[in-house]
Amino acid sequence: MEKRVTFRSTWLPWALIAPQVLVIAVFFFWPAAQTLIQSFQQQDAFGTSVQWIGLENFHNLFNDPTYLASFRVTAVFSLLVAVFGILLSLVLAVFADRVVRGVLFYRTFLIWPYAVAPAVAGVVWMFLLSPSIGVAAYWLHRAEIGWDPLLNSNDAMALVVMASVWKQISYNFLFFVAGLQSIPRSLIEAAAIDGAGPWRRFWTIQFPLLSPTTFFLLVINVVYAFFDTFGIIDAATHGGPGKDTSILVYKVYFDGFKALDLGGSAAQSAILMVIVVALTVVQFRFVEKKVNY
Amino acid sequence: MAAIQLQDVVKKYGKGKHELQVIHGVNAQVGDGEFVVIVGPSGCGKSTLLRMVAGLEEITGGQIQIGGRVVNDVEPAERDIAMVFQNYALYPHMTVFDNMAYGLKIKKMPVEEIRMRVDKAAGILELGHLLERTPRQLSGGQRQRVAMGRAIVRAPQVFLFDEPLSNLDAKLRAQTRIEIQKLHRELGITSLFVTHDQVEAMTLAQRMMVMNAGNMEQFGTPEEVYHSPASTFVASFIGSPPMNLLKNAPGGREGAILGIRPEHIDVGTDGWAVKVETVELLGAERLIYGRLGDEQMIIRVEEGGLSPEPDSIIHARPREDRLHWFDAASGKRV
């Protein structure tokens, strides 16, 4: 889409676009380029010696069991967050769609977790489920369910998954509600007259027509799980126990700032970049098709 | 077999202070196999009435019977009806075949029988070559036929049409009208057809229900409605150009409105003195807009005849046997 009517000026557009270009040049492209360059180098923490080592960093990474473990952890984590996040919010959205009056009330109280910072969510959930002082942990112990996220990897994973899903429900919910509302009422009515009950109507009409939204949210939730959950992980488990909730982005941070392995961390960042770009491309290519009615 | 009975049907929205009544007690009986058109201006309640018969709106008061069975509390799926929507409401993610088969699959009909029924309906509607397409790939007229096909395969007791031709262009509309008439002759299923277009109503209906602001003003054949309108509303709604309704015509009665259609007035040497304002040539006929006293009236003349100048006086004599009288206060025919 292009505008037919444009303004003429030789200097104005440059002046208008300059601030953004400047900012992204300095704080986006330059660092991104640096990341790529550094991923092919090895330097010590003080930057005094720099060695070009080609793909060796990447080679080391893919032979490093902790890195591969981090890959696995991230995959499991994002799958759990995406699946549960989508399922729960879909259920809520379907029921919210049936409400005639009071929709605004329900929506108001279901969307505010979006506003909660991941780090705060991490602190809160950690507090609730802390094996020593947490209320929820207490109930679990009372119910004879063993619970110790400090020692048990699965428990730790459950903790961060719960906190992440909790936060993301609002976002998914909003999109599902919008998606459901964009399905013309007459389709539902036609299905009802054709003899379909509410359950069948959902499965044969609404769910298929929601598939663009569902797919879109799948990608968004995976990206969310990859990156925006850093605060949750750092606050709730520090990537532990050991490295068992250390998702890829957490490892980048840890290796870069704590372990000071600059080359390795840069290589990890580079790999993450590739993954994100791939996901974004997938999203734009396959999701931007809309269903016509 | 299937007749539709509407007894004192009332529709209200809201509660208490905010209650709004939109349908005020409609009584009508539709015979088995009859094609009835519900016609009226926007907002008269015709779609609401249809949707109450369909079960998509609750019936606030009165009773609706389909095939002798009271259906007030019966779900749409159980009423043995089929509906054709204004915007077709085709399932966009299914093929034409699946669209038509959907209701039958729910009834757990055997696959061969579904195939047979869909093929038969597709044959009647000339959709055979489109069965594997999706709605996105069809034109408006084709989508409309698929919507009708979906209704036909169910072989219901009643067909309900909710302004199905409104989204088609004029030529397609005329064509589809004829197809619907043909369909009705072949299948003979009781049909309720809602439209705001009085031409559609007049051409399609065996009987028509003229509605205005939630009231059923008249329920009769097109002849009855045209020749003996039950109220000033019906008189002016049906027929184009509309009937002249005059309060102070010479020779008129006290407290009554005289009605005479533009085509039933002769222009000659004696009669009412009408001052000509505008003359419109419409091809085969001419419309003379004039003033009788302080009221406007329209006279229709043949194309080859008179063409008076604006501001001239002509003499118009209404045909005695075509006069209608309406009570000035209630608007009802006397």
Place this chain on the structure above:
Amino acid sequence: MVERDRFLSVLTHIVLIVGILVVAFPVYLTFIASTHTTQDVVQVPMPLVPGSSMMDNYRAAIFGERTGGGSHAPVGRMMAVSLFMALAITVGKISISLLSAFAIVYFRFPMRMTFFWLIFITLMLPVEVRILPTYKVVSDLGLLNSYAGLTVPLIASATATFLYRQFFLTVPEELAEAARMDGAGPLRFFKDVLLPLSATSTAALFVIQFIYGWNQYLWPLLVTTEENMYPVVMGIKRMISGGDAQIEWNVVMATAILAMIPPALVVMLMQKWFVKGLVDTEK
């Protein structure tokens, strides 16, 4: 809907209310915890009704008077930092995006599309992917522990530009033509026509960016080392990293509540624009 099934209606409301309760429950407990003394909170199980230490805890949090382990940064100061950060990021991003989108849509100049794609690419990489070098740049510019260092790097992504561009493309051509005939130059057109028309988009972006800015964690973690520059979302984590010394959970929870309030308020008060903006931005 179509069914008049009472059971389904009741079930609907039950499910939704359960949903709200489940979603609200953690925060409810957080609030409860923030109203008790440390001992009550730490002793399992914690009481489920509010206690009487609310004023004490919140005061201790805001002014940083505490005795337990972990960071003692006054929450009041941290909230101020967060507020400044969120507002700066929001205003900054919206401003430069408005200008860039305007330039790209309403002007023709060489390399216009190149710039567009360059800006578009920034959508793809969140700051978490380029932390090390970005840190180095900020450090080299001497911007560590400064407001500039906290905010400017986060303005460098194009979500707002993209949204404004999409919006500008839907503004009728006739408006620009009429403005030109009226003798209005581009800046005047921008100020008097485009800006007012974009009000809804701007409101939606405001909500989204404010929350984004307020909730920043990783970036402030890297570029601030002095307590008086911690935003509250980051500071709260520091409070619980005190090692062995006893953590005053009640005050931590009070901090959590305080940290949640401004963004929650923004979301709930500007709900209408927020929802519209979210759904429109991504599509």
